[in-house]
Amino acid sequence: MRVNFTVNGRPQEADDVWEGESLLYVLRERLGLPGSKNACEQGECGSCTVRLDGVPVCSCLVAAGQVEGREVVTVEGLADHAKQRAEGGCANGACGTSLDEAKAWQAKGTDSQTGEGTELSPIQQAFIDAGAVQCGFCTPGLLVAADEMLERTPNPTDADIREALSGNLCRCTGYEKIMDAVRLAAARQSEGV
Amino acid sequence: MPANGVPTKITQGSQTKGGIGESTLRPDGTLKVTGEFAYSSDMWHEDMLWGQILRSTVAHAEIVSIDTSQALALPGVYAVMTYDDLPTEVKNYGLEIQDTPVLAHGKVRHHGEPVAIVAADHPETARRAAAKIHVEYRELPVITDEASAVAPDALLVHEGRDDHHAGHVPHPNVVHRQPIVRGDAAAAARRADAVVTGEYTFGMQDQAFLGPESGLAVPEEDGGVHLYIATQWLHSDLRQIAPVLGLPEDKVRMTLAGVGGAFGGREDLSMQIHACLLALRTGKPVKIVYNRFESFFGHVHRHPAKLYYEHGATKDGKLTHIKCRIVLDGGAYASASPAVVGNAASLSVGPYVVDDVDIEAIALYTNNPPCGAMRGFGAVQACFAYEAQMDKLAKKLGMDPVELRRLNAMEQGTIMPTGQPVDSPAPVAELLRRVKAMPMPPERQWESSEGADVRQLPGGLSNTTHGEGVVRGVGYAVGIKNVGFSEGFDDYSTARVRMEVVAGEPVATVHTAMAEVGQGGVTVHAQIARTELGVTQVTIHPADTQVGSAGSTSASRQTYVTGGAVKNACELVREKVLEIGRRRFGSHHPAWATAELLLEGGKVVTDAGEVLADLVDVLEGEAVEIEREWRHRPTEAFDLRTGQGNGHVQYSFAAHRAVVEVDTELGLVKVIELACAQDVGKALNPLSVVGQIQGGTTQGLGVAVMEEIIVDPKTAKVRNPSFTDYLIPTILDTPTIPVDVLELADEHAPYGLRGIGEAPTLSSTPAVLAAIRAATGLELDRTPVRPEHLTGTA
Numbered sequence: 001m002r003v004n005f006t007v008n009g010r011p012q013e014a015d016d017v018w019e020g021e022s023l024l025y026v027l028r029e030r031l032g033l034p035g036s037k038n039a040c041e042q043g044e045c046g047s048c049t050v051r052l053d054g055v056p057v058c059s060c061l062v063a064a065g066q067v068e069g070r071e072v073v074t075v076e077g078l079a080d081h082a083k084q085r086a087e088g089g090c091a092n093g094a095c096g097t098s099l100d101e102a103k104a105w106q107a108k109g110t111d112s113q114t115g116e117g118t119e120l121s122p123i124q125q126a127f128i129d130a131g132a133v134q135c136g137f138c139t140p141g142l143l144v145a146a147d148e149m150l151e152r153t154p155n156p157t158d159a160d161i162r163e164a165l166s167g168n169l170c171r172c173t174g175y176e177k178i179m180d181a182v183r184l185a186a187a188r189q190s191e192g193v
Numbered sequence: 194m195p196a197n198g199v200p201t202k203i204t205q206g207s208q209t210k211g212g213i214g215e216s217t218l219r220p221d222g223t224l225k226v227t228g229e230f231a232y233s234s235d236m237w238h239e240d241m242l243w244g245q246i247l248r249s250t251v252a253h254a255e256i257v258s259i260d261t262s263q264a265l266a267l268p269g270v271y272a273v274m275t276y277d278d279l280p281t282e283v284k285n286y287g288l289e290i291q292d293t294p295v296l297a298h299g300k301v302r303h304h305g306e307p308v309a310i311v312a313a314d315h316p317e318t319a320r321r322a323a324a325k326i327h328v329e330y331r332e333l334p335v336i337t338d339e340a341s342a343v344a345p346d347a348l349l350v351h352e353g354r355d356d357h358h359a360g361h362v363p364h365p366n367v368v369h370r371q372p373i374v375r376g377d378a379a380a381a382a383r384r385a386d387a388v389v390t391g392e393y394t395f396g397m398q399d400q401a402f403l404g405p406e407s408g409l410a411v412p413e414e415d416g417g418v419h420l421y422i423a424t425q426w427l428h429s430d431l432r433q434i435a436p437v438l439g440l441p442e443d444k445v446r447m448t449l450a451g452v453g454g455a456f457g458g459r460e461d462l463s464m465q466i467h468a469c470l471l472a473l474r475t476g477k478p479v480k481i482v483y484n485r486f487e488s489f490f491g492h493v494h495r496h497p498a499k500l501y502y503e504h505g506a507t508k509d510g511k512l513t514h515i516k517c518r519i520v521l522d523g524g525a526y527a528s529a530s531p532a533v534v535g536n537a538a539s540l541s542v543g544p545y546v547v548d549d550v551d552i553e554a555i556a557l558y559t560n561n562p563p564c565g566a567m568r569g570f571g572a573v574q575a576c577f578a579y580e581a582q583m584d585k586l587a588k589k590l591g592m593d594p595v596e597l598r599r600l601n602a603m604e605q606g607t608i609m610p611t612g613q614p615v616d617s618p619a620p621v622a623e624l625l626r627r628v629k630a631m632p633m634p635p636e637r638q639w640e641s642s643e644g645a646d647v648r649q650l651p652g653g654l655s656n657t658t659h660g661e662g663v664v665r666g667v668g669y670a671v672g673i674k675n676v677g678f679s680e681g682f683d684d685y686s687t688a689r690v691r692m693e694v695v696a697g698e699p700v701a702t703v704h705t706a707m708a709e710v711g712q713g714g715v716t717v718h719a720q721i722a723r724t725e726l727g728v729t730q731v732t733i734h735p736a737d738t739q740v741g742s743a744g745s746t747s748a749s750r751q752t753y754v755t756g757g758a759v760k761n762a763c764e765l766v767r768e769k770v771l772e773i774g775r776r777r778f779g780s781h782h783p784a785w786a787t788a789e790l791l792l793e794g795g796k797v798v799t800d801a802g803e804v805l806a807d808l809v810d811v812l813e814g815e816a817v818e819i820e821r822e823w824r825h826r827p828t829e830a831f832d833l834r835t836g837q838g839n840g841h842v843q844y845s846f847a848a849h850r851a852v853v854e855v856d857t858e859l860g861l862v863k864v865i866e867l868a869c870a871q872d873v874g875k876a877l878n879p880l881s882v883v884g885q886i887q888g889g890t891t892q893g894l895g896v897a898v899m900e901e902i903i904v905d906p907k908t909a910k911v912r913n914p915s916f917t918d919y920l921i922p923t924i925l926d927t928p929t930i931p932v933d934v935l936e937l938a939d940e941h942a943p944y945g946l947r948g949i950g951e952a953p954t955l956s957s958t959p960a961v962l963a964a965i966r967a968a969t970g971l972e973l974d975r976t977p978v979r980p981e982h983l984t985g986t987a
Contacts, residue, residue, distance in 0.1 A: 035229065042486075120223070136711065169916065171456070174927055
């Protein structure tokens with residue numbers, strides 16, 4: 001089947017989608033947006049969290065056909081990477097991550113001049129600054145969930161943060177630096193930094 | 194005791210921004226927060242196929258027949274392979290003992306063993322094809338514990354063993370046995386005024402890294418294959434993969450893809466050989482990605498264990514003796530079991546002074562899931578038991594449990610049960626003092642102006658209590674972990690460092706094969722290069738097999754060993770750069786010949802701070818590049834009868850205090866705080882150090898109160914292979930984790946550093962258990978503790 005929907009503000013069309021495919025699969029394997037992660041594919045870990053018409057959902061539990069005509073925001077859309085994707089050698093937007101792109105990304109991980117030249121959302125910058133990223137596999141889902149929470153609750157208590165992020169598993173950090181990152185993003189937001 | 198130790202001459206003495214000791218940020222941080230970092234499961238290639246593995250549905254059986262015809266007939270299927278399709282005589286692999294079949298041959302030995310592999314043009318087609326392979330099994334009785342493994346009529350999990358442990362084990366279903374005998378435990382026991390015994394059970398823990406096993410194998414024109422893979426040790430994988438494919442190692446190119454956590458679970462191969470076989474068979478790139486269900490079958494777990502202990506002490510609290518027997522269940526294949534046995538035995542008494550010991554550790558072959566490396570590696574199980582024993586002993590003696598520990602705490606100079614002297618700081622008593630001195634979280638912390646916040650109570654949003662029946666308990670524990678590969682292993686690493694001028698600026702490039710699995714090794718390598726070479730621009734080359742082995746990202750060893758290799762290579766590059774400088778500019782200034790020269794801020798300076806030249810001018814068009822192997826002090830094997838030997842490289846210590854609140858009616862536990870004090874030698878990156886300590890602490894919390902792979906004792910089948918049924922701590926389950934970092938330099942290690950990744954995983958679990966015991970008054974001799982263990986309904 002063909003699925004038409006909007007991803008990060010851009011209309012997308014995915015062809016030859018098998019009816020059993022999830023939104024996560026279509027994003028990762030057909031639209032070249034592997035940022036949403038496939039850690040459990042059973043709705044338990046939150047690594048694939050995206051916003052569907054504004055609501056955080058596990059994209060692994062959403063059938064691709066369900067998103068017809070709807071709007072999806074992924075971690076890639078938290079900051080402006082549309083330009084980079086357009087130049088990424090995937091003209092029709094209907095392929096996954098090419099190996100060359102993947103290699104280029106890896107090779108770009110060069111030194112610790114982190115963030116230079118890349119526009120990040122406050123929550124993304126806070127995750128880097130607070131040391132909330134280790135292996136990073138849970139990070140995209142946490143960012144989408146935390147960003148949504150800060151939208152709803154600009155000045156969250158610790159209990160609010162824990163409740164909002166309780167559907168996102170992290171195995172590396174013990175969550176302390178994630179708490180720090182969300183507190184930091186909230187503080188910067190309220191100071192207008 | 195000094196609060197801080199600083200070894201002399203730990204760096205070249207320069208202060209370059211972004212060097213060691215600073216909390217510089219991750220070089221891969223931006224990519225990871227934008228979703229652009231390419232993990233192994235994100236790889237994609239034009240014309241790529243998807244691989245799928247068919248796994249056994251039973252734990253122990255003869256394979257009567259395999260019929261692949263229906264699978265092959267499915268449109269979109271490119272290849273189906275079984276044991277009969279393996280290309281060479283090498284059909285097994287393994288870290289130490291090559292006992293693991295690439296694909297099952299005539300027999301399966303555990304639930305979920307790979308039997309056949311499929312390649313198809315869509316992952317669902319591959320899954321459906323695998324489901325159409327018909328395997329007929331003739332089931333065999335299952336071996337699931339020590340009694341069934343060594344019974345007189347026990348089937349042998351592996352017939353005809355010829356590995357190097359086969360000759361000294363008491364039974365062929367015992368992988369390895371390591372006794373340690375020192376002093377005379379029986380005689381010492383007669384001096385004891387108090388003796389306590391215990392029998393403890395440690396459940397099977399899963400690493401539960403979030404990035405599933407995955408990779409992409411791309412066939413190459415020269416008949417070789419290029420594998421993009423998430424692993425902990427590229428060269429170890431290579432050594433095991435190439436012979437099975439029948440290729441020389443230089444035709445199997447390996448590049449590290451993004452790794453979504455590891456914790457020991459990626460030491461063994463998973464889908465590496467399968468993807469390469471399918472790629473070479475079909476001539477097309479093949480990607481394999483496990484889902485979470487398969488991941489539970491696709492890697493080894495932490496050994497579950499039975500631990501039998503006897504501790505004795507004089508009435509004033511001095512340990513007289515310790516006897517213990519540790520039985521680790523290694524499951525169907527050896528994996529890292531022999532080394533886990535060595536660790537469990539040699540660290541079995543904990544960080545205490547005790548001269549008379551009688552120790553035995555064994556690992557079994559059973560039909561349970563294979564077990565191997567996981568963070569803490571044999572020391573975790575022992576720590577859970579010996580710390581429970583210390584509390585029991587304190588109770589019997591009427592002493593404070595922390596005081597008993599401090600009274601018996603080892604220190605620098607203490608002799609281990611193996612006879613090895615501890616020749617660097619061992620601040621066990623100090624760590625306990627520090628963790629005890631931390632402020633306590635307030636009582637009734639759930640109370641707010643609007644009444645009880647149920648989110649802060651046991652049961653949480655289930656709203657099971659507003660404080661009724663809730664009892665607080667506090668517990669302490671301390672542990673000892675070895676750092677690096679032990680028992681005589683040649684535990685080296687390799688670094689290639691290049692220095693050149695790029696776009697008018699001096700740039701250092703660091704190339705190693707170190708697997709960055711999230712720990713931040715790449716951050717630290719750049720810091721070391723800045724400190725040693727005085728440049729700000731450092732490029733970390735992607736890890737691959739085009740450079741020598743870095744050894745494993747395991748055993749808390751990478752900052753020590755690959756960090757050591759990077760430091761060493763940088764020092765050699767520095768010498769060469771200074772040589773060039775002397776050649777070019779030596780006649781311009783006498784200091785070139787007479788002064789101590791440093792590289793700082795992109796310049797050559799004297800130790801008095803005088804600038805002699807810009808590195809840009811020194812190097813001109815020249816590039817300096819050095820690749821060198823680097824080794825820490827050698828270790829020795831443990832004697833097979835007495836366990837004596839200088840087996841370990843370095844020791845690492847952490848202590849925890851757990852504060853828990855237990856709803857005693859429902860058996861629900863909320864850990865309120867898990868404070869940790871750890872000696873790290875030298876914190877190369879303090880932010881990352883604290884992150885490691887908090888992460889390790891949380892994995893210890895998980896196995897204290899929630900995490901356990903349940904294996905049916907009748908069928909040896911896994912009952913809970915999912916995140917629905919195997920629970921790891923969420924942000925609601927995890928308390929605040931205040932950390933007190935102590936830096937006492939180990940003069941034998943680069944910069945005085947100490948490997949830190951594992952120690953916090955040891956003492957976290959027994960501290961939580963001790964706190965629950967304190968709250969409930971129950972004995973609790975197993976971990977994890979579940980509600981039924983606290984309510985008497987188990």
